[in-house]
Amino acid sequence: MSRVSSIFFLLLAILVIALSLLLGSHSINPLHLSAPEREILVAVRLPRVITALLMGMALGTSGAVLQGLVRNPLADPYILGISSGAALSASIGLLVGVYVFGTFSIPLSAFFGASLISAIVGILSWRRGTILPERLLLAGVGLSFLLHAVIMLLISVSSQEGIRRTVLWVSGDLSLADWPLLPYGSVFILGGFFLSVFRAKALNALLLGDEIAHSLGFAVHRERLILFVAISLMTSASVALGGIIGFIGLVVPHMVRFFAGADNRLVIPLSALYGGVFLCGADLIGRSVLPPMEIPSGIVTALVGSPYFLYLLSKRNILTVSS
């Protein structure tokens, strides 16, 4: 990718982030800030934008890493059942009404559910001393079905209010973004991100096949486990922060590869950055289209992401994970 296009995309990223802070149900002029506008910026928009960036980063990175890990271009972090696990425990929290930890209650239960399910999926796919990619996908998909059924069961016996709150949360709700959650979210997401970046070369090697990677000097089993843990942490934290926002993990890595090639040392950080920017943009659209109501960001990403994905598909065969 040329210098010019990289700078262009970087500027675009900065523009989207700036607009997310200044636009919404009300436009703010940064040069003439009134007191309520300052309140809005600091108490509402800033945590929201940071949450969107973190979540997008988590999902973009997880998607890129997972696609390499299972050598499948259609992999998305939610295929592992992590999102269903989070959705189930968050739904239980929302429907039963457990708020012991105040504002942390639902994110905590989501994180717990997500981690539990990824541990189960990891164990189910463990064979011959390592996580087998094929088993990983199948275990994830199988568990997802089961968990979805349980969620539907819970919804069918709940009150209207409970159902509404659950559906809102599950479709991705960034309005719950709050400063206290951010430190914890960042620890897991940034941790997972840096872990993935440092193992990017290993991921490149894994794409060539286990034997070749081994002969190149990488401890295949250990690398896979490390990357799996990174994905789990990032995805669990992301779902805990703002619900299930699909398409970013699937589409952003492909878009990045389209412009920047398939070297994971580039793809991973760029997927992180543009995953964040994409979600920021989607949230901005969701907030601005029908004010004062907000369209859940997960819906916007799907509406925007899928046509774009189909368009990319028609342009050229982009469904590859290695160049």
Next chain:
Amino acid sequence: MTRIAVCIVILATFAFPLACDAETPGRIVSLAPNVTEILFALGLGDRIAGVTTFCDYPEEAKRKPNVGGISNPSLERLVALKPDMVIVSTDGNPKVFAERVRSHGIPTFVFRARTLRELPSAIRELGSALGVPERADHLAQNIGLALSTRFARHSPASQGKKVLFVIWPEPLIVAGPGTAIDDAMKLLGYRNIAADSRSPYPKYAVEQVILQSPDAIFFGKGHRDMEPLSRGLLKKLSGVTAVKDRHVFFVSDRLYRLGPRVVEGIEELAACLE
């Protein structure tokens, strides 16, 4: 002569059921919590053969047989109770359900009240369908009178005050247009800042609340203690007039149902700002 007598007898047999007004059905199933409350207020509590899971007021209602939820009642359970009358409401029960009940030959009454103003006449209609027109009229009159005196008694201090009624703090869900709560606010002369929303209970942007800076914020009672739950939201709203002037009130859920308790609900709101 005999022919005339026979004609009179035949006419009498047909006229008899028409002359006799609706008899109070012995077994009534109510498919809406507000209808259940009204039935109890009309003294028909012991005629109630079935209620929904969410009919929780008064206490005796909880002990009645349960036919399921509001949006998904069980037809089976309902028919098994052998009711003489089923009452559905236009707010919450699926429209098809009334048809399905009727197709089993069970008389069904549709309680049509969407706003506070429609409540007294809906109660009168219900009363005559259930054979208790005087009691219904009495109840309807009380409610109607309370509504009109409240309307006439605007205290100048509360005129045009901007208010917000929060149903749930996180995510922020408020009472919008078309709710009994909104009606109550109009009655009291307040201005509901969420009145221009597109749905009755919208998910509202916190930003908008900060911008509009309402003079009072009410938190309705949920199934959980609302005070700790509202702290996060109130922190974000610390610059808002209502929070600065300590005009944040935690009230009951009496206005959530279009039933006999709305009057107390309105008084509760009024008392906060007077």
